[in-house]
Amino acid sequence: MNAQEREEGTQFAPKFDGNGLLSAVVLDAESKQVLVVAFMNAEALTATRKTGKVTFWSRSRQKLWMKGETSGHVLHVEEILVDCDQDALVIYAKPAGPTCHTGRTSCFYRRLDLEADDATALESVLS
Numbered sequence: 001m002n003a004q005e006r007e008e009g010t011q012f013a014p015k016f017d018g019n020g021l022l023s024a025v026v027l028d029a030e031s032k033q034v035l036v037v038a039f040m041n042a043e044a045l046t047a048t049r050k051t052g053k054v055t056f057w058s059r060s061r062q063k064l065w066m067k068g069e070t071s072g073h074v075l076h077v078e079e080i081l082v083d084c085d086q087d088a089l090v091i092y093a094k095p096a097g098p099t100c101h102t103g104r105t106s107c108f109y110r111r112l113d114l115e116a117d118d119a120t121a122l123e124s125v126l127s
Helices: 003-008 042-051
Strands: 022-028 034-040 055-058 063-066 075-082 088-095 110-112 122-124
Touching: 034 042, 034 055, 034 088, 042 055, 042 063, 042 075
Parallel strands: 022 088
Antiparallel strands: 022 034, 055 063, 075 088, 110 122
């Protein structure tokens, strides 16, 4: 498949990186809040599409993991968007509880303080 077909065509042809992964950004289908960013390989993508529950590839554990498989706080897929060169996904999902392992709604619960003298200062934006 050439670049023109990949970018303008109607055929889904995911472009995995050298490690066989693509990025997946999951947003709450209602609030549009970013919940989590992780990676999918072909198997995780297939599982997500087949079950309707977001499944990732864990780079640290080297195995598939369905978000919420132990907590029950799964992410139910509502819609999947594919970027122009098909190497990243945006997934709109309905969460069945907190998404972050810390118990927070989102994994993105801190903001980098751009005004602080210390370039590493974080402030909490979610409880």
